[in-house]
Amino acid sequence: MYFVIPYPILNGICLSGPLFVLVMDYYLNGVTINQSQIKGVIAGFIGVLVMINSDLIMSWIDPTYTSHTTF
Secondary structure, eight states, rough: OOOOOOHHHHHHHHHHHHHHHHHHHHHHHOOOOOOOHHHHHHHHHHHHOOOOOHHHHHHHHHHTTTOOOOO
């Protein structure tokens, strides 16, 4: 039996992977990030928040928007 993950969900999992590794590396090894990496981490967290709330954001832009999925 095969299960196909929709592309937007797969994309979200792949893009949030480095943030997960960063958090786990901090807790397991105590590795901290430097000043130049903090910009990327902030951009990554904002991207994950936008991805999670995409239906809400689309409904703000277009009140007639409805999400159609069979997932």
